[in-house]
Amino acid sequence: MANQPKRLSGLLDFMSVEQLDRDLYRGQSRDLKTGQVYGGQVLGQAIKAALQTVDPERHIRSAHAYFLLKGDVGAPIIYEVDRSLDGGSVSSRRVVAVQHGKQILHLSASFHKEEKGLDYKPEADIPVDVLEAALSQDLPSVLHFQAQYLDVYYLSDGETTHPGAMQLWIKTKEKMPDDREAHNSVLAYISDMGLLHSTLVPHGLHNKGTPGNRGVIMASIDHAIWFHRPFRADEWFFYDCHVISTGGGRGLAQGRLYTRDGTLFASTCQEGLLRIPRQK
Secondary structure, eight states, X not given: OTTSOSXXXXXXXXXXXXXXXXXXXXXXXXXXXXXXXXXHHHHHHHHHHHHTXXXXXXXXXXXXXXXXXXXXXXXXXXXXXXXXXXXXXXXXXXXXXXXXXXXXXXXXXXXXXXXXXXXXOOBOOOOHXXXXXXXXXXXXXXXXXXXXXXXXXXXXXXTSSSTTEEEEEEEESSOXXXXXXXXXXXXXXXXXXXXXXXXXXXXXXXXXXXXXXXXOEEEEEEEEEEEOSOOOTTSOEEEEEEEEEEETTEEEEEEEEEOTTSBEEEEXXXXXXXXOOOOO
């Protein structure tokens, strides 16, 4: 226990859910000055609620969520968990997030008891030099809507490892406990950052102040995460997001997350509304 921090981080406190009854939980909302509940909050809290109903030896394998309505930052969210399956090595849960009597999110999550098996770890050439240069100049952003909880450095267009990517280095501000599921729930929270925004890159609308950027409407429709390996959210990791397709008022993007040594530990995919202002 000597390696454990004396208190939970502010982000972990934010992500916690209170048990109201069997399979019924409540999470508190927080205003991040975006006008609505941040999608990563609902996703992370829903996963946290599901985790409360699963054997601790079973770790989250994947999560698939549909965002139905935007959340009210001034009200708590109720999470109803359905214990769909507890098999020999896999558990499945469905979670419905409710606010003001309306469903705002559906989540399906799968949990797996760790087993030995074939192991292939694709590794990538991660731009650690860009992170080190940014840290030497104290450049990680403090002026972003997650600055209370996260240290973030967004790579400029000239620093990304391939054209058309939205890439960032990121970690929690505070030390986290040695609890695998705590790091996974924080990953769910973080995974909503940058992913949908990458759909603007091929259109040259991803940088603030770009003509046409102002007024662009983006809203997550569905979101998926695959948790491949343990990682630490309080150590710098690399999030590589890139667009797959845009059209019909929607955009689809994929993301890969790597540890600092280049090991892939999670994958994401997200589709959302992508609407540009009408020309007058």
